[in-house]
Amino acid sequence: MVKIATVCMGSDPRDKAANRNKMIAYIEKAAAQEADLIVFPEEILTGVGTVGMQQFKGEDKLFMQQASELVPEGESTRIFVEQARKHNLYICWGMAEKDPDRFDATHNVAVLVGPEGYVGKYRKVHLPLCERLYHYPGTGDYPVFDTKIGKIGLEVCYDKCFPEVARSMALKGAQIILGPTCWPNISGTLDDPDHKVHVTFSQARAMENMVFFVDANHSGAFMGGHSMIVGPNPGQIIATTGFEEEMVVAEVDVEEEINRARIFSMGGSDLLRDRKAGTYGELTKWNAYNPYWGGVVE
Template identity: 30%
Template sequence: MTRIVCVQLAPRVGELDANHRQIVSTIAETRADILVLPELATSGYVFESAAEAAECAIPPDDPKIGEWAAAINGDSVVVCGYAERGPEGVLYNSAVLLDSTGILASYRKTHLWDREKLFFAPGSQPPPVVATRFGRIAVMVCYDLEFPEYTRRVALDGADLIAVPTNWPEVARPEGERPPEVVIAQAAARVNRVAIACCDRSGTERGQRWTEGTTIVSDDGWIAATAGPDGRAEWDADLVSARDKNISTRNHLFGDRRTDLYGLSR
């Protein structure tokens, strides 16, 4: 079994050092095979200006990210979101997948939400699907998850688990209902038979409330774990079972697709 853990941190906007220390201590103290941390865990989210966003961004070779890798216990894998300063000062809302040797894969969010468009450039590459000792892990960020084409893509690329650092701004929902993003994750998991670990953030930032909706969805689309008051969601997963896409004697989730009829290049 593979222990997947999400820890719902509360980064503070602009406080890079404090946020970094929080990430390092969480990595060092969490017993997990796969640890998922929030989107923009280094920087906070609610920037007042492009200048402030730029001050909060770090390049992928920043020593801080090396310290995350150094803090990793044994063979564990960590996925964490950060504000990336790319070439020529262009900013990206990025996530890295690391083990103790350093960065295994990077991803720049391609579907940007609302004011993110003022600060970040969208990525130009699809999510990586990385073969790790625990299974194949895809990385996408927050609003990316709401495009079923994208979750399908990484499933077709062989993902066993989609790791999703998120910052979900709180939205209205009917009494007793789960956050809409979780319902979307459940459906994506079910129709692709792939597990999905969404790590949200907590706290209130410049008046913005967060859903605090951290949830791990099993590969059959049900809720495997949600964050309790301690902000942690944990699930011991059998990720390999997700590779069997036969869902009846005569049905295969991918084999049944009728790509001739989808017309989705629009």
């Protein structure tokens, strides 16, 4: 059995130390409940700016560059490795990563550490709205990491709008996909279109790959909250927060639930087994050119 915690939390756009201290408090709370994994929102450490990522503000980009850190060499990764070892759990969080090869370049990154130390990172590939003015995209390696609690894949926020991302990791054996996010909710209601999209995509990525999908979202003005733990069976939201800051914990049997989904759900249809990859050639043909990458995607 694995205990998973996901956090709905707001960040201070100008105080990395305060954000980190709040995260440590949640880690201690999760450890008190014997959690094996805790997931924090996108860029929770360095903040998403004073006007969010839907508008560009030069001062926010400057702060983000100044607050960015190398991964795994940076101070915050070292601190969270210590926390992971101290509490014997895995920690996933979002932050701005300093590019070691370019002083002016940053990436929106999800980092995973555990009792064994630094596990790995993932640089967000799909950058929406003004975010592409803040960061450079990742290269699309879509990593899957072997851990003591299962095979874990990482993606970030807008990536979940593209089913190829989660599918790529599922085909590499991912059992749990973590998606730190900063999803908006302009009206602050459950009927908000953005809220419905947020929930639908998280459920879809779990169901179509028959894996666990865990997202962690920001709270605060115009933020959607509702950090969720979604299971591999159809429509299975195992646990969710509300709009306000909080943490939820769920205990799951990862292998058993995935097996049950692939054997019993949808009349015994295993959506990975039943793929006909040889018939999907047109997808590669029609998506070979991506202007945001400046050329052909291999």
